[in-house]
Amino acid sequence: xxKNSIALLVGAACLSSLWLQAAEIAAPLAxxxxxxxxxxxxxxxDPYYWLRDDSRTSPTVLDYLHRxxxxxxxxxxxxxxxxxxxxxxxxxxxxxxxxxxxxxxxxYSYYSRVESGKExxxxxxxxxxxGTEQIMLDVNRLAKGKSYxxxxxxxxxxxxxxxxxMEDDSGRRQYRLKVRDLRTxxxxxxxxxxxxxxxxxxxxxxxxxxxxNDPVTLLSTQVLQHxxxxxxxxxxxxxxxxxNSFYMGxxxxxxxxxxxxxxxxxVSGEMQVMDASKxxxxxxxxxxxxxxxxxxxxHLNGRWIIQTDWQAPNYRIMAVxxxxxxDRAQWQPVVAHxxxxxxxGFTAFNNYLAINERSxxxxxxxxxxxxxxxxSVYIASDEAAYVTGFEINPEQNTDWLRYTYTSLTTPASVYxxxxxxxxxxxxKQTEVPGGFDKNNYATERVWATARGGVKVPVSLLYKKDFKxxxxxxxxxxAYGSYGSSSDPxxxxxxxxxxxxGFVYAIAHIRGxxxxxxxxxxxxxxxxxxxxFTDYIDVTDYLVANNYAAKxxxxxxxxxxxxxxxxxxANMAPEKYRGLVAHVPxxxxxxxxxxxxxxxxxxxxxEWGNPKQKAYYDYMLSYxxxxxxxxxxxxxxxxxxxxxxxxxxxxxxxxxxxxLRTHKTDANxxxxxxTMEAGHGGKSGRFARQAQTGEEYAFILxxxxxxx
Numbered sequence: 197x198x199k200n201s202i203a204l205l206v207g208a209a210c211l212s213s214l215w216l217q218a219a220e221i222a223a224p225l226a227x228x229x230x231x232x233x234x235x236x237x238x239x240x241x242d243p244y245y246w247l248r249d250d251s252r253t254s255p256t257v258l259d260y261l262h263r264x265x266x267x268x269x270x271x272x273x274x275x276x277x278x279x280x281x282x283x284x285x286x287x288x289x290x291x292x293x294x295x296x297x298x299x300x301x302x303x304y305s306y307y308s309r310v311e312s313g314k315e316x317x318x319x320x321x322x323x324x325x326x327g328t329e330q331i332m333l334d335v336n337r338l339a340k341g342k343s344y345x346x347x348x349x350x351x352x353x354x355x356x357x358x359x360x361x362m363e364d365d366s367g368r369r370q371y372r373l374k375v376r377d378l379r380t381x382x383x384x385x386x387x388x389x390x391x392x393x394x395x396x397x398x399x400x401x402x403x404x405x406x407x408x409n410d411p412v413t414l415l416s417t418q419v420l421q422h423x424x425x426x427x428x429x430x431x432x433x434x435x436x437x438x439x440n441s442f443y444m445g446x447x448x449x450x451x452x453x454x455x456x457x458x459x460x461x462x463v464s465g466e467m468q469v470m471d472a473s474k475x476x477x478x479x480x481x482x483x484x485x486x487x488x489x490x491x492x493x494x495h496l497n498g499r500w501i502i503q504t505d506w507q508a509p510n511y512r513i514m515a516v517x518x519x520x521x522x523d524r525a526q527w528q529p530v531v532a533h534x535x536x537x538x539x540x541g542f543t544a545f546n547n548y549l550a551i552n553e554r555s556x557x558x559x560x561x562x563x564x565x566x567x568x569x570x571x572s573v574y575i576a577s578d579e580a581a582y583v584t585g586f587e588i589n590p591e592q593n594t595d596w597l598r599y600t601y602t603s604l605t606t607p608a609s610v611y612x613x614x615x616x617x618x619x620x621x622x623x624k625q626t627e628v629p630g631g632f633d634k635n636n637y638a639t640e641r642v643w644a645t646a647r648g649g650v651k652v653p654v655s656l657l658y659k660k661d662f663k664x665x666x667x668x669x670x671x672x673x674a675y676g677s678y679g680s681s682s683d684p685x686x687x688x689x690x691x692x693x694x695x696x697g698f699v700y701a702i703a704h705i706r707g708x709x710x711x712x713x714x715x716x717x718x719x720x721x722x723x724x725x726x727x728f729t730d731y732i733d734v735t736d737y738l739v740a741n742n743y744a745a746k747x748x749x750x751x752x753x754x755x756x757x758x759x760x761x762x763x764x765a766n767m768a769p770e771k772y773r774g775l776v777a778h779v780p781x782x783x784x785x786x787x788x789x790x791x792x793x794x795x796x797x798x799x800x801x802e803w804g805n806p807k808q809k810a811y812y813d814y815m816l817s818y819x820x821x822x823x824x825x826x827x828x829x830x831x832x833x834x835x836x837x838x839x840x841x842x843x844x845x846x847x848x849x850x851x852x853x854x855l856r857t858h859k860t861d862a863n864x865x866x867x868x869x870t871m872e873a874g875h876g877g878k879s880g881r882f883a884r885q886a887q888t889g890e891e892y893a894f895i896l897x898x899x900x901x902x903x
Contacts, residue, residue, distance in 0.1 A: 221270050223865070224263040226853040233786050237812045240822070242786060244850040252838055252845075261838070261849065261869045268866040272890060275897040282692050282896075283889030287882055288630040289688040297610045297623045299588045299598070300324065302356050315339070315882055319350060332359050332378060343872035344839075348393035352378075353401035354452060358424070360404055362393045367872065368839040369393070370414065373406060375424060388428045392416045394445035396455045398475035405434070405446045405455050414794035414841050416444035419457055421476065435468065435479060440797040448472065449495040450544070451592060455479075458492075462678075462801030465490040469521070482516075483524040496544040496592055501530070503542055508533035509713040513542060513551070531564070538712040543586050546593050548615045552585060557641075557653040557710040559583050559683060561599055563615050575613065575620075579603045581641045581655045583683040598623070602686045604639040604657040604700070607632075628688050636660055637694065639684070644703075644737035646730045653710060654734055655684035656743065657700040669698045669773075669899060670744035672735060676707035676727040677756035678802060679716040689888050696901060699743050705730035707756075721804050722814050728763040735771055747773060750895050754778035755843055758834075762820025762851065765829055774831040774863075774898050776891055779840055783847040784819040785812065794841050821851050828861035833894045835887070837870045845869060866894065 228243030249257040272279065295309035304321040311318065316335035322328065332350070339345030342365050349371075350361035357378055362371040373388040373395070392407040402425070408418040419435040422428060435457055437444050445458045449469075457468040457479055466485035470477055482493055482500060491504035500521065502514045513531035520526040531539070531551065540552040540559060551562045561584045564572040575584060587598035587610050595616045602608045607626040613619070638660050643651040662668065671693050675682045682702050690700045704710040707719025707727040719727040731751070739746045749772050753760045758780020765775055781787070788806045791797050804811030816822055834852055836845045852867040859865065868890075896902075 221267060223856055224260065224267055225856055226260055233789065235785075235789055235812060236807055237809050240785075242850070244853045245786075247849045247853065248844070248846040261845075261871070264849075264852070264867040265869060265871075268868050271864060271866060272894065275893050275902070278896060278902055279886075279889050279893035281889075281903070282892045283886045285630070285692050286689050286885045286889055289628050289632060289691070290882075290885070291627045291629055294627070297587070297598075298322070299590060301352075301590045304330075304356065306352075311336075316345070319347075321352075330378065332376070333361060338363065349395060351395055351397060351448075353397050354399050355401040358384075358401060360395055360397070362391065362395065366839045367837055367870075368841045370409060370841070373404070373422075375404075384424060386422065386424055386426075386428055388420070388422060388431060392445060394447060396446045396448045397452075397472075398455060399452070399473045400475055403475035405457075406431070407444055407446055412792060412794075413440070413797070415440055415798065419444070419446060432476075440791070441800055443798055450590065451495055454495055459485070460490065461798065463488050463490070465492070467491070467493055469495075480521060482521050483527075484522075486524075489524075492541075494542075494544055497546065501542065501544045501549070502527060503539060505713065510534060510537060511539035511713075513539065513549070531569075536712075538709060541586065543589050543597065544592065545589075545595070545597070545615070547595060548597070550586065550597050550599075550615070554681070554710065554712070557704050559585060559681075561586075561597075563597070563613075565615075573618075575599070577601070577603075579606065579639065581639050581684040582606070583685050604655060604684045604686060605634045605637045607634075607686045607688070626686075632688070632691070637691075638662070642737075642741075644734045646726075646733035650706070650726075650730070652706075652730050652734055653704040654738070655702040655704070657690070657694055659694060659697070662697075662699070664742045666739070666742035667745050668743065669693075669748035670701060670735075670738060670750065671698050671895070672701045672703060672731075672738070672749065672751050673757075674703040674705050674731050674734075674751075674753055674760060675755075675757040676703075676705040676719055676731070676760055678707075679709040679713075681708045681710045683710075689885070689892075692889075692892055693895070696896065699738070701734070701738060701743075703731055703734040705734065720802055722810065724803070724814070725763075725818055728760060728767060728818065731760060731764055732768045732771065735768075739771075746771070748899065750774045750776070750898075752776040752778075752891075754780070756781055758782065758843070758848070759784065759820060763818050763823075765832065766820060766823045766825065769827060769829050772830040774833070774895055776833045776835075776895070777848070778835045779837065779843045780820070780834065780848050780851070781843045782820040782851040783822075784815050785822060787844075787847065788815065793844060821847070821854060824851075824854050824858045826858050826860055829855065829859045829863065829865070831863040831894075831898050832865050833891060834865075834867045835870070836868075838872070864894075864898075 229246045231242050231245035233240045233242050292312035296307045298305035298307040306321045308317045308319050314336045319333040320331045335347050344367045346364045348362045352359050360375045364371050371391045371393050375384045375386045390409050396405040404422045406420045407416045410417050417437050420431040421434045422431040441461045442459045447456050454469045455472050459466045464485050464487050467482040468479035470479045489506045491502050493500045493502040498518050499515050505511050512533040514527040515530050516527045538554040540554050543550045549564045561575045562572050582603040585600045587600050596612050598612045607628050609625040610623045612621050640656040642654050644654050646652050706715050709716045738744050751772050758777040761775045761777040762782040785806050806812040834848050836848045838845050
């Protein structure tokens, strides 16, 4: 795609006074090549556009990325002992031999386990009859000899004889279907490629439903029906999505009675369902799609239980008989909409409906008896900030609900609750080796006043002996996009900073959905800048209230949270000692103008379509790449994956190249590309921790902390 004659210039960069332990290192400087990005609203020059190589094979581009990696490695070599120590510390909190809580389905109990020293899980089951263990998938064996490997999804057939699984060996999240005969342990010759990770079985245990991706845009466009033993190339097309703003997936209802096609955009959704006992029959719409109406449903005893935002921004729950689908007017109310409560999801049982709600920024579970809705009760918590959610509940004819509980000080825990008697049992709490004691830490929920008087919830974690005297370093995290809420879950890695005196803060900024649907609407499209100003205002609040020293503030975000870091770096660089941007979405306008870039068209209702002038101008006003200016920037660590399909590697590559020519400071700017991974970074459980250790060492080194 790009001419090999393009030269790279390596010039001397100003060296930070912080690099006391390191020899002088020259920062890579990419040459500028004229390139015009055309749009209906004016052309822009992009001198680093040449860094885009969709084939990922250009020697010139790869050479530049390797030079950046070498530069970052040389800088980091000065504090390599600290990186190693932190990595060992973080890995030391991982229980080497562990297993999930088994759940029962059919004649087996299913679980996963990990073994000492191994990177990947083992998926297994035990016979309920005699307790014999059968290893279904040993991911360590599957990953042998591969620099990246992941099993994204697996499903056992209704007759319990086969396991279909989706594998990825590049990190690009384009999956390959494999099917294993569990009676022989051998994979069948049935292999399909270029798929999304979702799959569904028909009840005949030989018919599979899969989602095919467009090879260029990576959009999920087709649903295929494949029958075991038949030529995979002749898989039957059963549905094709023509609206490129929709994502698509397939699955089964909890009772396995239906195969479901899910289509969803930012603002709309639709489900099409088929009787799983009649493979090949027609799919029928549960309710035709309509703009600004979303819904999700599950089947229970001849009825569909539906969570929907139809005339209910924070969602409500409705129901319809299975023989009356296709007409939304037939839906009957079950749980009413409330302005102060956002319905996150539900799990339906024969006698109870369990509802996961969000109020005051916290997730809690309400149990509602079908026979007496007025007698609904909540699962209680003693902590100020916590998260509850549903665990695997494959059986509907039971009074036992399995749910998860966690907080910033409580490791992930699995409980089961008898919804009739109220009896609660702790099934497992994740063990944290290395001397962890939750009593050494404290968590707090505060409300920061943002611009316009908006109150932004902030979850805090610090050591019990923390003194609020304005001297502590701060590590502030946020995401703030897609309505994805940053819940205050236990994160053992961050203890390595908290134990060294840091305050850890999660800013629940607008663009997420912590405070309900309006919280999301106020942080998207033409309100997007609220996300960035909320983050900055949270920083100001924590500094003003002596939770942190103003010269020791560090920010971190990834993907759309990396966009947040880029915007903050342009808008308020003086407020941050350092910023970490993982796989950052920083070239907003250019990417959203190009519909050939994977997943772009799905995002128009999130960011706006820049072919419309109002959105073009607004997006341009905050796009981190476009808003770089001649000013001092914080120290920055930027990461990406060469095979990233969500945020292409060339966005952060261009951003860093431009920053190098504009920043007027002597602070370090490091750019690391994982050459064998994608959006999620390295695949192994220990390899991932090394990346976190490197990040924390980068931060601590800036403060002169060497141990």
